Amino acid sequence: MPKLTLSGKIYGTTHEDLVSSEEPVNAQDVMELVEKKRGGSALLINPPASDTVEAEDMDMLTCVEPFGLLRMGTWLRSSGYEVDLLDCLRDPLVGGKLRGPVLKTLPCGNPGEGVEKEIYRYGLDGDGIRRRLNEITQPDFIMITSIFTWHMAVLRDVISACKDVLPAAPVILGGNLPTVCPEESGNLGADAVFVGDVEEARFLPTAIDLMPGEHRTDYVRMIKGCPYECSYCITNFLNNGRVVAREPEDVYEEMLDKHRRCGVDSFVFYDDFVLYRQKRHFDPLIDLVIRERPDFRLEFPLGFSAHVLTEEFVARMRSAGVEVITLALETISETRCRDMNRPHHVREFVRAIDILKAHGYKGRGIRVFYLIGLPGQTLEEILKGILFLLDLGVMPSLTAYTLTPGSRDMERYGERVRGMGLEELSPNLWRFANESMKVRDLDRVYRYFHERFLPVERILGSDTDDPVVGAMQEIARRKGHLPENW
Ligand code: B12
Numbered sequence: 380m381p382k383l384t385l386s387g388k389i390y391g392t393t394h395e396d397l398v399s400s401e402e403p404v405n406a407q408d409v410m411e412l413v414e415k416k417r418g419g420s421a422l423l424i425n426p427p428a429s430d431t432v433e434a435e436d437m438d439m440l441t442c443v444e445p446f447g448l449l450r451m452g453t454w455l456r457s458s459g460y461e462v463d464l465l466d467c468l469r470d471p472l473v474g475g476k477l478r479g480p481v482l483k484t485l486p487c488g489n490p491g492e493g494v495e496k497e498i499y500r501y502g503l504d505g506d507g508i509r510r511r512l513n514e515i516t517q518p519d520f521i522m523i524t525s526i527f528t529w530h531m532a533v534l535r536d537v538i539s540a541c542k543d544v545l546p547a548a549p550v551i552l553g554g555n556l557p558t559v560c561p562e563e564s565g566n567l568g569a570d571a572v573f574v575g576d577v578e579e580a581r582f583l584p585t586a587i588d589l590m591p592g593e594h595r596t597d598y599v600r601m602i603k604g605c606p607y608e609c610s611y612c613i614t615n616f617l618n619n620g621r622v623v624a625r626e627p628e629d630v631y632e633e634m635l636d637k638h639r640r641c642g643v644d645s646f647v648f649y650d651d652f653v654l655y656r657q658k659r660h661f662d663p664l665i666d667l668v669i670r671e672r673p674d675f676r677l678e679f680p681l682g683f684s685a686h687v688l689t690e691e692f693v694a695r696m697r698s699a700g701v702e703v704i705t706l707a708l709e710t711i712s713e714t715r716c717r718d719m720n721r722p723h724h725v726r727e728f729v730r731a732i733d734i735l736k737a738h739g740y741k742g743r744g745i746r747v748f749y750l751i752g753l754p755g756q757t758l759e760e761i762l763k764g765i766l767f768l769l770d771l772g773v774m775p776s777l778t779a780y781t782l783t784p785g786s787r788d789m790e791r792y793g794e795r796v797r798g799m800g801l802e803e804l805s806p807n808l809w810r811f812a813n814e815s816m817k818v819r820d821l822d823r824v825y826r827y828f829h830e831r832f833l834p835v836e837r838i839l840g841s842d843t844d845d846p847v848v849g850a851m852q853e854i855a856r857r858k859g860h861l862p863e864n865w
Pocket residue numbers: 430433434438439440441442445446447448450451521522523524525526527528529551552553554555573575576577578579580581582611612613614617649651681777778779780781782783784806807
């Protein structure tokens with residue numbers, strides 16, 4: 380059995396299996412618990428979500444698999460555990476109806492507009508969770524993960540169902556929410572709240588067989604953390620400012636194994652900055668793929684920074700069969716770019732697009748992240764950016780600006796959301812909507828242009844009285860979207 384070391388901290392526990400003589404209880408207690416119950420059983424829970432209907436419509440609620448939790452599954456198995464998984468978002472009881480009832484109604488960003496949105500529960504409700512837990516033999520402990528901070532409310536239901544049905548099993552809550560907001564997480568009723576990373580599990584393959592059905596897509600990890608510090612991002616916070624990486628040969632072996640054993644033909648990298656020490660990690664991995672020509676695809680949906688895109692890099696991606704290249708532009712404003720501490724700007728971006736096109740990437744094959752709903756942004760600025768991308772012949776992937784605890788932006792803009800709960804910082808509530816960037820317009824822009832590839836002529840030729848399209852036509856006619864006119 381590997382030596383179990385946990386780098387996180389544990390906040391306030393009451394469960395007798397976890398109680399330590401010292402306060403607050405530390406990670407050692409969980410480690411000891413895992414050691415003590417070796418050969419026993421563990422239940423992993425992927426909780427339901429609580430979000431707006433926009434998140435559902437844009438397919439933003441969840442990944443194909445809860446890969447963080449599935450890595451924990453492999454780790455526990457390697458420590459002799461029998462592991463069960465309850466996936467509250469994909470359980471058969473959910474059936475075809477992921478969206479549940481309205482949990483609450485919350486006002487959106489610009490109070491003057493008087494817009495409110497419903498927050499729905501997605502996935503199993505308390506009764507469904509209880510029903511499933513009743514079918515499970517009492518495990519030695521339960522581990523629940525979490526991803527988005529605004530999904531907090533539903534965690535209380537999951538934890539209380541666990542306490543009702545399996546009272547003897549200590550419930551440990553971990554993942555992004557406790558790491559970013561340990562205090563709020565400490566009030567959800569779990570026996571322990573785990574902050575940080577389980578180092579042993581960090582780079583393990585996912586226990587994909589815990590998921591039902593066939594497994595065509597899987598998630599691999601080569602890099603954890605990022606050397607940059609963009610003001611809106613919490614990667615540094617989540618990783619305690621560290622970047623850790625794995626040998627490319629190991630990553631390749633993992634993919635080969637998953638392909639052979641489970642039939643996976645697409646591997647997704649959700650690494651925050653996959654080009655960290657590129658020559659040492661990424662390039663050798665891609666070269667292996669080019670040389671060995673395996674029967675699987677690689678995907679990098681979190682994108683690359685334009686400044687690292689060179690002729691050589693793009694040629695490699697082509698040869699390795701990578702079909703879509705994602706770039707992070709985020710903003711067209713120089714000032715904003717500096718304020719956000721972004722690693723590159725428009726000049727490098729245009730150069731990167733030229734290289735991609737020269738290598739045959741175009742249209743939907745070039746996906747570009749562009750942030751909307753930023754503090755101080757206007758509809759005009761947003762539309763110029765979208766037109767700029769469409770005019771370049773690439774596909775905008777609009778990302779809803781989200782103010783997150785632990786980010787530098789929280790220090791800068793926190794005062795503007797003082798008194799608001801975590802759920803009120805849900806992306807599509809557009810916290811920074813203003814007179815010149817209204818909630819309704821942001822909703823329209825998101826629906827019309829997110830991951831849509833349209834020629835500018837089609838927008839110009841559209842016969843409509845829609846105010847957003849009208850504003851766009853006006854910008855396009857005066858060529859306001861071209862960088863020389865910004
Ligand atoms: C994949 C991903 C997505 C996917 C899918 C998300 C999903 N629901 O599965 C998609 C593309 C949909 C997405 C969308 C968005 N995302 Co996103 N996304 C991610 C990403 C890259 C990975 C999430 C994940 O699964 N992590 C896996 C984690 C939870 O597990 P792990 O690290 O492998 O696990 C280790 C530890 O956490 C710990 N651990 C984990 N669980 C447990 C449990 C126990 C008991 C214990 C002891 C330990 C433990 O040990 C593990 C092993 O080492 C994160 C960045 C990140 N690094 O997390 C951003 C992130 C979650 N996204 C973020 C944002 C802002 C967004 C968007 C708003 C982007 C945008 N502007 O459009 C949208 C929002 C969508 C919406 N609802 O409208 C922010 C979240 C901010 C917040 N307030 O919560 C993050 C953190 C990015 C960032 N760096 O700021 N995203």
